[in-house]
Each structure stands twice: as structure tokens, then as C-alpha cells.
Amino acid sequence: MKEFKILAVVVFFTLVTYYLVEPFAHSQMHAHVESEGFSYDDLPALEKKGDAAKGQELVMGAGGCIGCHSIEKAGFPAAMTPVDNSAAYGVNPPDLSDAGGIYSPKFLAALIKNPAHALKVEHKFTPESGKMHPMVAFYGAGGDIDQEVADMVAYLQSIAPKPDQITPAQAFETACGRCHAVKYEDWTQIGEMPKFKKKRDELVFLTQLEDYKANLMNYMGKLPPDLSMYIRSRGEHYLSTFIENPQNLLHGTAMPRVGVSAEGAEKVIEYLEDAGDPKRAERDSVGVKVMIFLLVFAAAAYLWKKEIWKDLH
Amino acid sequence: MAHFTKATSVHDWLDQRLAVDTLQRVLSKEYWIPKNINFLWAMGMVLAFTFGILLVSGIFLLMYYQPNVDLAFDSVNYTIMREVDFGWLWRHVHAVAASVVFLIIYIHMLTGIYYGSYKKGREIIWISGMLLFVAFSAEAFSGYMLPWGQMSYWAGMVITNLFSLGSLEFNGLVEWIRGDYVPGQAFLDRFFMLHVLLIPLAILGLIGLHFGALRIPHVNNQDGEEFDFEEEAAKYKAGDKKSSKVIAFANDFLAKDMFVVSIYLIFFFYLVFWHFGFAMDPINFDPADGLKTPPHIYPEWYFLWSYEILRPFPKDPGLIAFGFAQVIFFLLPFLDRSPNAVPASRRGLFFFWFWAMVIDLIVLTAMGKLPPQGIYSTIGLYAAWVFIGLWVALPFITKMEKRV
Numbered sequence: 001m002k003e004f005k006i007l008a009v010v011v012f013f014t015l016v017t018y019y020l021v022e023p024f025a026h027s028q029m030h031a032h033v034e035s036e037g038f039s040y041d042d043l044p045a046l047e048k049k050g051d052a053a054k055g056q057e058l059v060m061g062a063g064g065c066i067g068c069h070s071i072e073k074a075g076f077p078a079a080m081t082p083v084d085n086s087a088a089y090g091v092n093p094p095d096l097s098d099a100g101g102i103y104s105p106k107f108l109a110a111l112i113k114n115p116a117h118a119l120k121v122e123h124k125f126t127p128e129s130g131k132m133h134p135m136v137a138f139y140g141a142g143g144d145i146d147q148e149v150a151d152m153v154a155y156l157q158s159i160a161p162k163p164d165q166i167t168p169a170q171a172f173e174t175a176c177g178r179c180h181a182v183k184y185e186d187w188t189q190i191g192e193m194p195k196f197k198k199k200r201d202e203l204v205f206l207t208q209l210e211d212y213k214a215n216l217m218n219y220m221g222k223l224p225p226d227l228s229m230y231i232r233s234r235g236e237h238y239l240s241t242f243i244e245n246p247q248n249l250l251h252g253t254a255m256p257r258v259g260v261s262a263e264g265a266e267k268v269i270e271y272l273e274d275a276g277d278p279k280r281a282e283r284d285s286v287g288v289k290v291m292i293f294l295l296v297f298a299a300a301a302y303l304w305k306k307e308i309w310k311d312l313h
Numbered sequence: 314m315a316h317f318t319k320a321t322s323v324h325d326w327l328d329q330r331l332a333v334d335t336l337q338r339v340l341s342k343e344y345w346i347p348k349n350i351n352f353l354w355a356m357g358m359v360l361a362f363t364f365g366i367l368l369v370s371g372i373f374l375l376m377y378y379q380p381n382v383d384l385a386f387d388s389v390n391y392t393i394m395r396e397v398d399f400g401w402l403w404r405h406v407h408a409v410a411a412s413v414v415f416l417i418i419y420i421h422m423l424t425g426i427y428y429g430s431y432k433k434g435r436e437i438i439w440i441s442g443m444l445l446f447v448a449f450s451a452e453a454f455s456g457y458m459l460p461w462g463q464m465s466y467w468a469g470m471v472i473t474n475l476f477s478l479g480s481l482e483f484n485g486l487v488e489w490i491r492g493d494y495v496p497g498q499a500f501l502d503r504f505f506m507l508h509v510l511l512i513p514l515a516i517l518g519l520i521g522l523h524f525g526a527l528r529i530p531h532v533n534n535q536d537g538e539e540f541d542f543e544e545e546a547a548k549y550k551a552g553d554k555k556s557s558k559v560i561a562f563a564n565d566f567l568a569k570d571m572f573v574v575s576i577y578l579i580f581f582f583y584l585v586f587w588h589f590g591f592a593m594d595p596i597n598f599d600p601a602d603g604l605k606t607p608p609h610i611y612p613e614w615y616f617l618w619s620y621e622i623l624r625p626f627p628k629d630p631g632l633i634a635f636g637f638a639q640v641i642f643f644l645l646p647f648l649d650r651s652p653n654a655v656p657a658s659r660r661g662l663f664f665f666w667f668w669a670m671v672i673d674l675i676v677l678t679a680m681g682k683l684p685p686q687g688i689y690s691t692i693g694l695y696a697a698w699v700f701i702g703l704w705v706a707l708p709f710i711t712k713m714e715k716r717v
Binding site: 002003006007010013014016017018020021022024025028029183184228229230232233234235276278279282283284286287290291294295297298301302304305307308309311312313 | 348351352353387390391394395399401402405416420554555560564565568569571572574575576578579582583585586587590591593595596597598599608609614617671675678679682683684689
């Protein structure tokens with residue numbers, strides 16, 4: 001029994017040390033932000049029920065969306081290359097085919113009416129700065145603006161896949177992938193890195209990518225980081241709350257609040273897990289097998305010890 | 314030349330050439346260990362096992378690791394973690410073992426201190442053990458450089474800066490160590506060499522010395538009892554195993570060790586699969602960037618106590634205190650003036666000294682990680698003074714100790 005007492009002392013001091021240098025120290029070093037469940041409480045609720053058919057007319061017409069955005073699903077491919085788009089707007093405007101399935105409807109409505117406010121980048125586009133957010137606010141097409149906005153959101157939802165059919169890659173590429181590269185998934189800001197047969201093709205692509213990155217850097221202030229290992233360097237909780245509102249964790253950052261829905265955020269996190277921690281399922285299954293082996297090993301070691309020591313006591 | 318006869322078996326053939334029977338007798342069957350021991354006596358075997366795990370996993374990692382500032386990070390995080398089958402397993406095993414080995418080293422050291430196993434002929438065991446601690450520290454630090462993440466880079470910057478020796482401003486020495494003005498390719502290459510060759514060689518040599526140093530004074534026992542090993546061994550060999558105070562290394566001691574090792578491995582692999590975060594700092598998953606200093610730079614947990622002895626003081630006194638912390642444990646056998654080599658519980662004031670030291674080391678460890686602000690830096694400063702004070706007091710309180 002003396003051995004158990006000694007073990008208890010060793011375990012106690014080990015756990016105290018662990019608690020102090022890990023959970024406690026990290027709670028003191030990093031501000032803890034709780035998720036609001038992607039409800040975007042600061043934005044007004046979407047009260048009107050939208051009509052997708054009327055929304056389509058607005059999106060294609062008076063709303064002016066397709067002046068800058070492509071909607072491939074509706075037969076509007078991008079008019080300009082990502083590089084030209086980034087030269088014009090700073091960043092390539094997203095294709096709207098999947099937007100209704102990835103972003104929160106409430107956020108989309110607020111974005112259409114006042115982009116800088118919904119994106120939480122008003123600190124960057126102040127009157128003194130002389131800069132304007134590249135997306136122009138929608139001031140109404142003559143009717144009830146709230147109804148018109150609801151119609152447009154309804155249209156975007158009607159053409160988008162249902163949230164549960166969106167793949168992690170779709171969610172990531174639409175919501176994050178125009179600013180962030182993910183090298184380990186072959187993702188660049190201008191799309192997936194193709195496999196090149198000719199060196200020249202590769203150089204052309206890389207030149208376009210460099211041009212895009214230069215425009216992006218100019219727009220954002222610095223080049224947004226590659227997110228390949230972010231699931232390990234930041235962790236799921238940090239990433240999730242950061243995506244929900246970057247200003248909470250990095251005050252003054254140029255990164256906009258992207259406005260994904262809770263499901264959209266889960267998809268984005270899953271994509272980052274696949275990039276930075278793709279062996280997590282294998283880890284669990286191998287772990288269980290190793291544990292079973294070790295339990296058998298420990299039982300055998302115990303029996304051997306008893307056998308040997310019965311002559312010694 | 315020795316006389317060789319026609320061998321009657323493979324065993325006989327080997328025995329004539331290598332004296333395998335004699336070796337087995339001297340190294341295991343008649344290598345005597347006291348019977349009166351507890352599981353803490355198995356920490357040596359646990360350490361040997363952990364070192365073996367580090368060596369094997371390190372060999373596998375070495376096959377894919379690229380010591381190049383442009384490739385190192387991706388060779389670890391992409392090639393090893395994603396592309397190579399079970400590369401992630403070897404890396405997690407290596408990282409967790411590198412951290413856990415220090416937990417076991419600290420338990421092993423504190424066991425030695427508590428039971429007085431550094432006195433009466435056991436001084437070289439203690440000193441070789443401390444040399445191993447230093448070698449393992451260097452091995453851990455050099456290994457930490459290799460993934461070339463943010464913490465690798467900035468820890469490398471901070472630690473090599475210490476060699477400028479404060480106001481002496483030996484900047485040339487720092488540049489010589491780095492091979493550059495800042496950590497770069499030359500720096501990574503030399504730490505790679507240290508990590509995979511020179512320091513492991515030193516560790517292997519020191520392990521030999523550490524084991525060798527045990528043979529003459531023998532292993533201590535849990536009551537500090539002195540007895541005649543020859544006499545007790547004779548009793549054992551005569552068949553009176555029950556009343557003999559010794560056991561054979563193999564299989565008596567080994568059987569107990571292996572049981573402790575098996576329990577340890579359950580704990581170890583639990584950490585490897587489900588709780589590895591403590592051994593793999595998140596910040597080191599950001600690639601090294603010499604233009605972006607992380608907001609908090611701290612060493613791995615096992616260096617925190619000595620880091621905290623450096624940190625709360627101004628530059629020069631801090632370095633002196635740090636140097637003091639690095640060497641003082643070596644001097645333990647000579648600073649302890651008491652003739653008693655018995656457990657601390659029977660040594661009066663030393664018992665309190667021991668637990669005060671344990672608690673102070675834990676406080677220093679905790680404060681070493683916390684941001685050096687407000688109450689934490691005050692506690693850290695006091696704890697550093699307590700550490701120094703305890704060592705200054707040691708010769709006096711042990712001198713006063715009554716002989717037991």
C-alpha cells in the first residue's frame with residue numbers, strides 16, 4: 001500500500017504542474033471568446049418573406065449584382081479573370097451560385113444594404129481614409145427596400161445547394177479561398193493549383209498568382225496567411241470564433257466578418273481539419289488497437305512479476 | 314592465444330569466443346539489487362525504454378526530414394504528417410516522448426534526492442546523471458529547432474542570445490554559435506547535426522558511465538540500510554531467496570521493472586493518441602518568420618523553472634542566477650554535509666528542504682510560462698529567491714542534522 005501512496009504523491013504533483021502550465025497558463029495568455037452560434041445578433045432580423053422570382057429580377061437587373069459577381073449556375077460566368085478582378089476591386093468578388101447555402105440569410109440581407117457594416121470593416125473605410133468599400137450598397141429599386149432585399153436573398157437560396165449538400169471545399173473556397181491559400185490542399189487564391197505538363201504553363205499560372213497576391217496585399221495591407229496548418233496552430237475553438245467575428249480576437253484586423261452560417265462554419269473547419277490534421281480518424285483507430293495490446297501486455301507483465309516474486313517474499 | 318575446442322553447440326561456440334555465460338552472470342543473473350525498493354526504482358528502466366522509443370522514432374523521422382530552411386517545415390507537417398504512412402504516429406511518439414522523458418527524469422532525480430542516493434560512494438552516479446540531464450536538455454533544444462516553426466526560430470534566437478553573456482556583449486560568440494547574424498540555414502544545419510549525431514553519441518556514452526557508476530556502490534534501497542552485498546548474495550545463491558536482502562537483476566528486478574514499464578506505456582500511448590497537445594506547442598505550427606515575433610515566447614515546460622530564475626532579474630544578475638541554477642544540482646553531494654544517507658523523512662530539516670524545493674520548482678515552472686506581469690512576476694521573483702536561498706541554506710541545515 002505504501003507504493004500506492006507514493007504513486008498518489010507523484011500523480012498529484014504531476015497533475016498540479018500540468019494544470020498550471022497548460023490549461024491555467026493558456027487561460028491567462030489568451031482572451032477567451034464564446035461563440036454566439038453564428039446568430040449575428042448585432043444585425044437586424046430578416047422579417048419579410050422573400051419571393052425568389054422577384055429576387056431573380058432584382059439580382060439580374062436593378063440590384064446590379066451581376067455587374068461584378070458571376071453566377072455560373074444561372075448562366076453568368078465571370079466576365080474577367082481573377083487577376084483583373086483583383087486589380088479592379090482589390091479582391092476577386094465571389095461567384096454567387098452557392099452563396100445562399102453557405103452564408104447566413106440575415107447576414108446576406110445586411111450585406112446587400114451596407115457591406116462595410118455587415119463585414120465589420122467600417123474602421124478601414126472611414127470618410128477620412130478616402131476609401132470606399134468596393135461593393136456598392138443597394139439603396140432600393142423603388143419599392144420597399146426590406147422586401148427587395150428579402151427577395152434577392154430568397155433567390156440566392158433557391159439556386160444554392162441545400163446547406164447539408166455543400167462540401168467542405170465549396171464552403172472554404174467561397175468563404176475564405178479568395179484571400180487565403182491552403183498549400184497542403186493545392187489551393188491558391190485563384191483556384192486549385194493545376195498539374196502542369198509544361199514548365200511554361202506553370203510559370204504563366206504562377207505569374208498570375210503573384211499578380212493576384214500583389215493586388216490582394218495592396219487591398220488588405222498584408223498578404224493573408226496560408227491556412228494549411230491553422231487547425232493545429234489555432235485550434236478549432238479559436239478558428240470558429242474568429243470566423244464568427246475576427247474583430248473579437250484580432251481587434252482592427254482588415255479581415256472581414258464573412259458571415260457564414262453555423263453549418264457553413266462547420267464545413268470550413270472540416271476543410272481545415274482535412275488540410276492540417278487529415279489522419280485524425282486513423283489516429284483514433286490505431287490508438288484503440290495499441291491500447292488493447294498494451295492492456296494484454298500489462299496483464300502478462302503482472303503475471304510474470306507475480307510468478308518470479310513468489311519465491312522472493 | 315586461448316585454446317579453442319570443437320564446439321558442442323552454438324551456445325558453446327559463442328561462449329568460447331565471447332564468454333557469453335560470464336557476461337550474463339556478471340551483467341544480469343548475479344548483478345545484485347536490493348529487495349527493499351518501490352516502483353520509483355523502475356524509473357531507470359522507464360527512462361531507458363523512453364530513450365529507445367526516441368531513438369527508433371527518430372530514425373524513422375530522419376528518413377523524411379529535410380534540414381533546409383525552405384523545406385523543413387513542410388517536410389515535417391506535410392511529408393511526414395500527411396504523405397508517409399504512419400509518419401504522423403512516429404512524429405507524435407517522438408514529440409510526446411521528448412516531453413515525457415523529462416517528467417521521468419525529474420521523478421528519477423527527486424527520488425535520488427529524497428532517498429539520499431547521491432552520497433557515500435554514489436556521487437559519480439549523481440554527477441553522471443546530471444550530465445545526462447544536461448545532454449538531454451541540449452538534445453531537446455536542438456530537436457525543437459528542427460520543425461522550423463515560429464517557436465523553433467524564436468526560442469533559437471532567445472537561447473543563443475544568452476551566450477552574449479549580458480553586458481559582456483560577446484556578440485561574436487553568438488554569431489559563431491549561430492553561424493550567422495540570425496538563425497538561418499547554417500544554424501539549422503548545425504543543430505540538426507547536434508541532434509542526430511553528436512548529442513546522441515554523448516548520451517550513449519553517459520548512459521554507459523551512469524550504469525558503470527552503479528556497480529561498485531550498488532543501488533540504494535528505500536530505507537538507506539547498509540548491508541553486505543556479498544553475504545546477502547551468498548544467501549540468495551544458497552537458495553534462501555526469501556530472507557536474502559538482494560534480488561538478481563534478471564529476472565527478479567526485471568520482472569518488476571517490466572510491470573512498471575507496461576503501466577507507463579499505457580499512460581504514454583494515451584498521451585500520444587489523445588492528449589499530445591502539451592508536447593506540441595500550437596505556435597510551432599506556424600512557419601518560422603523572422604519578421605513576426607510571437608506575443609508570448611516560452612520554452613517547453615521542462616525548461617520553465619530555470620527560465621523563471623533568469624527572467625525576473627535585471628539582465629546581468631539574471632544570467633548569474635541562471636548559471637547558478639544550471640550548475641547547482643551538480644554540487645548536491647558536496648553541499649549536503651550530513652553523513653546520513655537515509656530517506657528525507659528521517660532527516661529532520663532536510664525533509665522540509667526537500668518539499669520546499671519541490672513546491673518551489675513547481676511554482677517557478679508555472680510562473681515561467683505565465684506572462685511576466687503583475688502578480689505573476691512578483692511570485693516568480695520570490696520563488697527565484699527561495700530557490701537560491703534553499704541552496705545557500707542546504708550546507709547549514711545538513712551540518713546541524715543529527716546522525717541517525
